[in-house]
Amino acid sequence: xxxxxxxxxxxxxxxxxxxxxxxxxxxxxxxxxxxxxxxxxxxxxxxxxxxxxxxxxxxxxxxxxxxxxxxxxxxxxxxxxxxxxxxxxxxxxxxxxxxxxxxxxxxxxxxxxxxxxxxxxxxxxxxxxxxxxxxxxxxxxxxxxxxxxxxxxxxxxxxxxxxxxxxxxxxxxxxxxxxxxxxxxxxxxxxxxxxxxxxxxxxxxxxxxxxxxxxxxxxxxxxxxxxxxxxxxxxxxxxxxxxxxxxxxxxxxxxxxxxxxxxxxxxxxxxxxxxxxxxxxxxxxxxxxxxxxxxxxxxxxxxxxxxxxxxxxx
Numbered sequence: 001x002x003x004x005x006x007x008x009x010x011x012x013x014x015x016x017x018x019x020x021x022x023x024x025x026x027x028x029x030x031x032x033x034x035x036x037x038x039x040x041x042x043x044x045x046x047x048x049x050x051x052x053x054x055x056x057x058x059x060x061x062x063x064x065x066x067x068x069x070x071x072x073x074x075x076x077x078x079x080x081x082x083x084x085x086x087x088x089x090x091x092x093x094x095x096x097x098x099x100x101x102x103x104x105x106x107x108x109x110x111x112x113x114x115x116x117x118x119x120x121x122x123x124x125x126x127x128x129x130x131x132x133x134x135x136x137x138x139x140x141x142x143x144x145x146x147x148x149x150x151x152x153x154x155x156x157x158x159x160x161x162x163x164x165x166x167x168x169x170x171x172x173x174x175x176x177x178x179x180x181x182x183x184x185x186x187x188x189x190x191x192x193x194x195x196x197x198x199x200x201x202x203x204x205x206x207x208x209x210x211x212x213x214x215x216x217x218x219x220x221x222x223x224x225x226x227x228x229x230x231x232x233x234x235x236x237x238x239x240x241x242x243x244x245x246x247x248x249x250x251x252x253x254x255x256x257x258x259x260x261x262x263x264x265x266x267x268x269x270x271x272x273x274x275x276x277x278x279x280x281x282x283x284x285x286x287x288x289x290x291x292x293x294x295x296x297x298x299x300x301x302x303x304x305x306x307x308x309x310x311x312x313x314x
Contacts, residue, residue, distance in 0.1 A: 016042050047097050055119040074116070166238065173257045193224075
């Protein structure tokens with residue numbers, strides 16, 4: 001018997017449930033899109049979330065564990081993704097979500113493969129040696145998601161200038177997340193702080209979470225937050241290229257995630273005593289402020305993208 005393929009509406013509903021459970025910040029920002037864009041954003045999120053969960057042995061981004069079968073997990077992600085991009089029903093709601101959104105938006109397949117390459121880096125227990133290595137990783141796990149979200153918002157795959165700004169926003173998000181999750185990543189056997197930075201601060205390998213090094217670690221966390229702010233500022237300059245509601249959502253998300261990095265920096269050596277979050281009141285404040293910014297985006301002075309920022313691969 002041939003299994004019934006879920007309808008688009010059923011797949012969208014499953015994707016909405018996934019984002020509501022997995023990311024309150026992204027869920028809040030996504031509601032600012034018009035309905036068609038919002039649904040596509042949910043579909044894309046569902047696939048990204050599922051890939052991350054499979055790779056890290058977690059549930060909707062929670063309780064990451066050390067996985068001992070990274071290669072089979074990566075193979076599963078790759079096979080299901082390839083099937084979805086080929087237009088074949090997968091039988092997994094998250095990957096069928098990718099099938100739908102890729103077909104509806106003309107999503108370049110290279111972006112999906114670039115995200116999988118990020119999971120491959122983790123599967124290899126890769127660590128960044130330099131700052132450039134850090135940005136390359138951030139591109140593969142988040143910057144490329146920004147590019148895919150831009151496609152969902154109607155940006156042309158050939159509009160490199162706008163895609164660069166979208167990539168910058170993803171990198172900003174990831175840098176803030178890395179700063180926030182240093183302790184959680186350490187428990188999972190991972191470290192995304194460049195080795196050169198740790199050497200600079202005279203922190204021995206694998207010892208960065210130990211109490212004697214907390215003050216030095218706080219310096220590096222602030223550096224991550226400062227770098228995140230640079231990429232966030234660059235991303236904001238791309239808002240005039242977007243429709244009003246998409247610009248509103250992007251600017252809201254930039255403020256919400258930007259606050260995470262700033263809170264980590266402000267807490268110093270106590271940044272990892274409790275997980276940094278943004279409150280519902282904070283989210284509302286950021287969304288209302290972004291509304292005014294989105295309305296005024298046409299009057300924004302367009303500035304060139306800073307030449308010193310790392311640039312995504314073409």
